[in-house]
Amino acid sequence: MKILTISGSRNPDGKTATMTEALLKGAEKKGAQIRRHFLPSEHVESCRQCDERGWGDCLAKGSCVIADDFAGIVDEIRDSDAVVFASPVYFGDLSESLRAFTDRLRRILRHESAKPGIEGKPAIGVCVAGGGGGGAPNCIVSLEKVLRTCGFDLVDVIPVRRQNMDLKGPVLEMTGEWFAGRGKQS
Numbered sequence: 001m002k003i004l005t006i007s008g009s010r011n012p013d014g015k016t017a018t019m020t021e022a023l024l025k026g027a028e029k030k031g032a033q034i035r036r037h038f039l040p041s042e043h044v045e046s047c048r049q050c051d052e053r054g055w056g057d058c059l060a061k062g063s064c065v066i067a068d069d070f071a072g073i074v075d076e077i078r079d080s081d082a083v084v085f086a087s088p089v090y091f092g093d094l095s096e097s098l099r100a101f102t103d104r105l106r107r108i109l110r111h112e113s114a115k116p117g118i119e120g121k122p123a124i125g126v127c128v129a130g131g132g133g134g135g136a137p138n139c140i141v142s143l144e145k146v147l148r149t150c151g152f153d154l155v156d157v158i159p160v161r162r163q164n165m166d167l168k169g170p171v172l173e174m175t176g177e178w179f180a181g182r183g184k185q186s
């Protein structure tokens with residue numbers, strides 16, 4: 001199973017990465033191959049709301065006019081068997097980089113031509129409130145909403161706060177093992 005990880009954190013050694021890696025460790029036990037993207041280190045711009053109605057090529061063609069790393073990452077989603085979306089909790093919500101990516105993704109997916117390889121694809125969402133610890137439930141609701149709008153088969157969403165990382169680490173590892181093993185069981 002090929003799992004693509006798309007993180008809204010810049011830090012490959014931070015709390016979001018630590019929790020995501022716990023999940024991926026479990027998936028690797030089932031033989032999963034992992035590819036990772038850290039969006040703040042890549043070039044993914046915000047939606048330009050191109051025309052006066054707020055739409056653009058997203059609605060008309062299922063693509064985006066902005067020439068950056070977005071389309072390549074979308075192709076990698078299509079090439080993967082499952083996707084893990086991870087975000088640090090910022091202001092009780094998604095990080096700006098993951099918001100920018102998912103905002104554009106849900107737009108292109110309004111067009112039928114963009115759906116193959118994404119609609120129905122298994123996905124898991126993780127968010128980590130690493131400061132005071134508040135806002136994880138709201139952030140995970142935001143993530144669930146946008147990923148469902150995109151049409152993913154969202155099999156789980158897991159909120160983590162700094163104060164329960166020791167509990168959630170093993171839970172995430174078990175979840176990853178279960179996630180990567182699902183296909184073989186069904």
Ligand SMILES: Cc1cc2nc3c(=O)[nH]c(=O)nc-3n(C[C@H](O)[C@H](O)[C@H](O)COP(=O)(O)O)c2cc1C
Nearest residue numbers: 009014015016088090091092129130131132133134
């Ligand atoms: C702009 C900003 C807003 C933040 N808002 C919250 C918050 O609402 N709740 C919280 O617990 N932590 C908050 N934090 C702390 C981050 O959740 C914490 O830094 C993150 O989990 C760790 O980042 P990393 O996983 O990328 O290392 C915020 C951090 C930043 C930079």
